[in-house]
Amino acid sequence: MNEQFLKFKKRIQIETAVKCVLAGAAACVVALNAVLLPCLLNGVHMLWVWYLLIALGGFCLGGGIAFLFFRTDDKKIAARLDSELHLNERVQTALMYKDEEGKMLDLQRADTASALSGVTKLSFRNLALTIALAAVFALGVCALPIVAVYASTDDGGQSTQPYDPPREVTDWEWQALDELIDYVKASQKADNNTKTGIVGELEALRSMLVSGVSQNSLPVFVQNTVSNVRNTVRDANEAEGVQEEQKTRNSEEGEYVVKRLYEIFSLPQPSDGNTPDTPPDNTGDEPPKAPGNNTGTGELIIDGVPFFDPEKGYVSSGDPEVREKYYAIIQNAMLEGTISREEWENIVATYFADLRVNEEE
């Protein structure tokens, strides 16, 4: 009887293993899909190790639950054989008394062996559930590449635009913008309506920058502010009773603000020949003018972007000595942990890419 029982035991154990592996595999792909899709849709990029761990966790969880549900022992196997093969508890009895001696027990064992030897097939229990698990696994496997391709567009396939990282506003840009606002407030050139309007637009831009902008949205915000400043000047000039001379002064003031905005944020400035290089008024402490960073072709020239040195005031970033000095400061800040590696990368990529290339060479 023992050989026949072991044969069926092996068969049932394989069946259990198949169910557990299928349940684990199904749970694995379901977990991967469940995590992959929302993560990628929200732009969360995880290391491949995490995906591996999620897959492994799903497999262990699904397989473990299936094992708890389907696990079997000799007694259960015997009960199943008796039940499915209609053996009238022969196998259970033989198993229960397998270590006991007795003539009747010998007869019983022989009878059980005889009954089992005539059986060649054993039905696959929970076949529907197993097929369902296999179907879930197959569907999950099919869905994985679809989800991966769909999500690989970074924004979940909603557009084909590349990933737009956030744009950190540097300390110098904040300071320069604040100084520009103070300059306009203190300026005697434009009339009050124009000044109030321009200051309002600049402060609105500042508020937007505080709330956070992306690399691509910053030029749009600046361009909107530029348009609004020009509209403000135009409206002010169209008001009744404004002298022609004042109109000219208002326009010059507006164009100066526009030019400074382009300079502060290192944006290419449309060349219309209408932009003054110097402030219309000498208010004494205005930031130095940028040498002009717009080539008209969209190429960004950063050599002329001014740096604010607490000791010297504004200095030119085009000066190699200055650039090397500030590059060293930033390097130290990163090494000391004052700024993060990511911030360092951003600053270097923006202002010191040439120095970094030299260093790498």
Place this chain on the structure above:
Amino acid sequence: MDNKAQVENFSRSVQQIKQEIKKDLVGQEDIVSNVIIAIIAGGNVLLEGVPGVGKTRLVRSLGKVLELPFSRIQFTPDLMPSDVTGTNVIEKDEAGKMKTEFRRGPIFANLVLADEINRATPKTQSAMLEVMQEHKVTVAGKTYPLSEPFFVLATQNPIEQDGTYPLPEAQMDRFMFKLLVGFPSVEELADIVNMTQITMDETANAVVNGETILAMRELAKQVPVVPDVLYYAMRLVSRTHPELPDSGEVAKKYIKYGCSPRASQAFITAAKVRALIEGRFNVSYEDIDALAYPILRHRMKINYAAMNEKLTVDDVITKLISENAKDKNSGKLDA
């Protein structure tokens, strides 16, 4: 003789008994099988059926087949206990002195047919209690053992109620089986008529003796029972008790009172015999289910709710079996 030969003898003997009884009794195969089971298991049988269905003929035929001392007691209202057990009579010995001597009653046989047992008074019926359970008779403070094997096969008529005395529960409990002898089919009726046209006498031959019966009983005792099956039978008995906390809905709804522990003993003893007759060397759930009707039907009483729904005891037993079957292979039967 080794066990294999014993088992072969067992099967052969059972087949021979059935064949010989078949010579005198048409149909009633289930009744004959159950009577044989009870006889091998050492139990008493109560046969209930309308007059003329062959109850008495079956027992008489069995008496011939078993080659055992057979006696028949016709129970009547004026039958006295001493008429059954025997009594002390005063006699003169060889020296002419008076002495009392016990004169054995008809109960001193191996196979006793208690015909129409419910026609005797409770006083006389109670004389059967000790005999049926302990296989001995006590008269005037002296106990006389009966020779083994000993069985009481009683008959009763369910229709005729005038002048009958329902058997007390204690006595009912001493019958291992209560078998309902049904009315024969048309074909069987024709066979009965044809057979009795030749002769009314029983023509069965003796094929087994008392020793063989005892040997068969000993062999059956060796049949193993796994704990799951044992507990399945015990649960079935327990389910007949509505007062028990773990009894099922059926008992609570339909049963007035349940079976005694003798039912549990009867289940296992009879199931072992049935298994061997079926060609198995172990007891199965099927044995328990099949024996539930003859073992339980006279030991439990259904209530008015069951009667109101026109359920018989057997209907309730069917419900109990269905309820109990849910425990098979569920792990609830683990010892």
